Amino acid sequence: MDRDQPTVVAGKRAALEALRAGDVGEILIARGSRQSPALRDVLDAARSAHVRTREVERAALDELAADHRGVVAKLDAMPTRTTLGERDLSTFRWRTDAVAVLLDGVEDPQNLGAAARSIEASGAQMLITRTHRAAPVTAAAVRASAGALLHLPHARVANLSRAIERLQDARFTVVGLDEEAPRSIYEGTCPTGRVALVLGSEGSGLSRLVREHCDLLVSLPMHGKVGSLNAAASLAAVLYAYVLPTRGDA
Numbered sequence: 001m002d003r004d005q006p007t008v009v010a011g012k013r014a015a016l017e018a019l020r021a022g023d024v025g026e027i028l029i030a031r032g033s034r035q036s037p038a039l040r041d042v043l044d045a046a047r048s049a050h051v052r053t054r055e056v057e058r059a060a061l062d063e064l065a066a067d068h069r070g071v072v073a074k075l076d077a078m079p080t081r082t083t084l085g086e087r088d089l090s091t092f093r094w095r096t097d098a099v100a101v102l103l104d105g106v107e108d109p110q111n112l113g114a115a116a117r118s119i120e121a122s123g124a125q126m127l128i129t130r131t132h133r134a135a136p137v138t139a140a141a142v143r144a145s146a147g148a149l150l151h152l153p154h155a156r157v158a159n160l161s162r163a164i165e166r167l168q169d170a171r172f173t174v175v176g177l178d179e180e181a182p183r184s185i186y187e188g189t190c191p192t193g194r195v196a197l198v199l200g201s202e203g204s205g206l207s208r209l210v211r212e213h214c215d216l217l218v219s220l221p222m223h224g225k226v227g228s229l230n231a232a233a234s235l236a237a238v239l240y241a242y243v244l245p246t247r248g249d250a
Helices: 012-021 037-048 058-064 109-122 139-144 160-169 208-213 231-246
Strands: 008-010 024-030 052-056 071-075 099-104 126-130 154-157 172-177 194-200 216-218
Touching (some): 008 139, 012 037, 012 071, 024 037, 037 052, 058 071, 099 109, 109 126, 109 231, 160 172
Parallel strands (some): 099 126, 126 154, 172 194
């Protein structure tokens, strides 16, 4: 197992999604936990999947995860779909209207998780991130994603520019989100066919080489007093306001 990958995920929603993904070896529940609907969903899913559940003292869960809300899922292994590499981008079975999202330098696991949640919910086919100077898949990231990282194909690549070239060879139009772009998402429609949306970090945005590899740059207009949104919020806005309207029920 990659050392960056979690052996546990914490929280009821993340545990439920891990059970649905088929990667849980055991569910640990804080002794005396209230039988809420969310907890009952976890217990029902564990029974259906024939996964053992065990009550433990809350202190034992505290040692495994900082914010567990009384439930921790111990994983057999992370799903193989989260271990894709650069070469897989050329052989992946992309839909004709596929959407892929590349994160260029997002280093906060909470932002990674929030972004993955929007990506998976939107129906995009893959998340692509860097292996260096980027947030790894941790228990905190899985929890922030509400379990989406356990379902979403995720490629980690050493060179994002080279990954973009592979996507372009696979007939993707690569669209970079850049606050300095001369064209906003409201000044034209998203390209048809396969689209790769590239999002930079909150601090420095897109790196120079990644920006130069994009086919098109667009901005998200800001009309309020706050000058920007965080990366995950920007991504969700662009996916739903710009990319998905050209794809129907993508």
